[in-house]
Amino acid sequence: MTVRTAGQEKRSQTTAGTTVLDVRGLTVEYATGGAPVRACSDVSFTLRRGEILGVAGESGSGKSTLITALTRLQRPPAVTTAGKILFHGRDNAPPVDLAALDGRQLRRYRWSALSIVLQSAMDALNPVMPIGAQFADVLRARDRTLDKKRAWARAAELLALVGISADRVRAYPHQLSGGMRQRAAIALALACGPELVVMDEPTTAVDVVMQRQILAQVLRLRRELDFAVVFVTHDLSLLLELADRIAIMYAGRIVEVGEAATLYRDPRHPYTQGLRDSFPPLHAPLRTLHGIPGTPPDLRNPPPGCPFHPRCGQRTAGCDERLPALLPVAAGPGHEVACLLGEQRNHGLSEQRGQALGEQRPHDETEGGGVR
């Protein structure tokens, strides 16, 4: 995986070959009886071709809302009220705004450009259809010239990709183990060669050995088939091993984003730090850990200022008044954080650097990659 440094990338490059998804200011609200609840506020990020972007956060942080909005699978009362989801196809065609398409237009993109793997494969697969028939359904809906026999043969090939033997193609979902069903769901998502696969906690319902197996297969398939992944989970420890970049969500906003290694070594947002320190080590010396005290805010009634401030051990004056913007961290390219502490420290840092190196790093021009 080549890692491009955000500042160096040119704008033209971004829009031409390297970006597959460009989300700008996506806001999703739930229209409830009273005031609308904002489950996703002003979420922006870019996803490079073939990249694995991890999205981590607690329940209620807006992860699921974000991906149902991305894949246009949301149902009322959820409504996308603002923002664009620009999808760049392989064919170098101008980007399309998925958020603006209607159902019929979207069909062109489903499966072949964009597909999804849901958390519970048992619910995602049809219980009264053999696995192979479900693959054939999808394949033949895309390509009407494909006959049944060839479609079933292709289904067997796809299942083989995830290590399920061809004789299981006639099995019903209940005849497969949980891990096999999940792998079959992944194979199904890849059936039409998508450029982007959204995975919603695909390994939460399986145990650690199967989890590792599934992750290894996702990595291998990505190498072979070249698709980008948005991988949503609450398990940051898993993302640190799997993802190229990680976005941390809290209360419907991205609070920090950066390369996996950077986020592990040098998390800047107190929430990211807390999340990282919520996983006891497997081999390093043990010490008492405390997680993050308190509970996530009620989005019907969000706290003023930074939504994390009531739980934050490092809050200072102003945290309860001003909502921090997601700004680049001077030290790391592509590393961005939304925290007042960061803004102060960052400011100092960038000035020092600027003086020392005599360079002018364009802070407000971050189009090159990463998240705005």
Place this chain on the structure above:
Amino acid sequence: MSDLLHGVTGEEAGEEVSVTDRHGAPSPDEGYVLEARDVSKHFTVRGTLGRTSVVRAVEHATVRLKPGRILALVGESGSGKTTLARMLARFHEPTEGEILLRGEPVRGSRRERRAYHSEVQLIFQDPFGSLNPLHRVRYNLDRALRLHQPQLDRAGRDRRITELLERVSLTPAAEFAAKFPHELSGGQRQRVVIARALAVEPKVLLGDEPISMLDVSIRLEMLNLLQRLRAEDGLALLYITHDIASARYLCDEIAVMYAGQMVESGPKEEVIAAPQHPYTKLLIESSPDPERGVEDREALFAGADELGEPPSLIDPPAGCRFHPRCPFAMQECREQEPPRTELGGGHWAKCWLHTKGRAGELAATTHAEATAARRRTPEGAS
């Protein structure tokens, strides 16, 4: 290592005089508070065409719990962890073997059952399903008190409810007592479940994945709470999980189950640092561990493509049940169940490698490497 952790937790609790005395080395006469001796559980299932088959969910498992000690039971789903816990909680009667409470076999009359449950309590995985949603927290706790502590009057029970809620850090207690379960977060609900289990003043808590449905940020609070209960009350705790890192954080000893059988058990640091069964090794190597370094991801996941799945418990493999997935399997492994090898310090494993003098291979390689080596020379080892 474990003493360090417990020492810190004890200090935090701030009142215990000598934490180490309680769970340092238990004196021999203290003995086990709860013991499952050589228990098996077989379930009969009806298949198609009315044919019945037997699922051997647990076979010849032994679990011993001591006051003030925490035993972690780890394994994949379907390995029999929950069935074993349910036998200990007496939701299932063992098909073979017996359950002993303070050395006495337990019997099944209604009264004895209640007496048993006033000493042994089970905490379920799902805090959303284990509280009565139609009643306030007060009622949920009050019911346990009325059943198990009939001597308390109304005022006494109210005092106890306040104590219990404070115990699990749900303060102000009066406010939480008046809430309905749906008004609480997952972590708060699981605290109420723990408070309810504590209402009967048990000696043993059985936690069946008590934190797996909770948000990551609050899991540690729950583990710290369990740690405190062990230190302050000398509770014996069985902690069932598939998360080895959390088992290491909380427990003293680890027992590993595979396909209904215990395959390895011992002090946690020894088991995790130097697993003596190929399955334990696979489990530990599969656990996420960011410290391994996120630099070379392809190498990290190399060979993890096909790790296999646990066997059917209706017709388990002959010999060692792990042999179809084991990169070290020999002829013996396919034919005979491996004997138990004592490795000193309470650490034991059931694996033929130990009897054949090949135990050193476990530390010398990883599961993925051993599997790759075996593919190059099929059947090479046997």
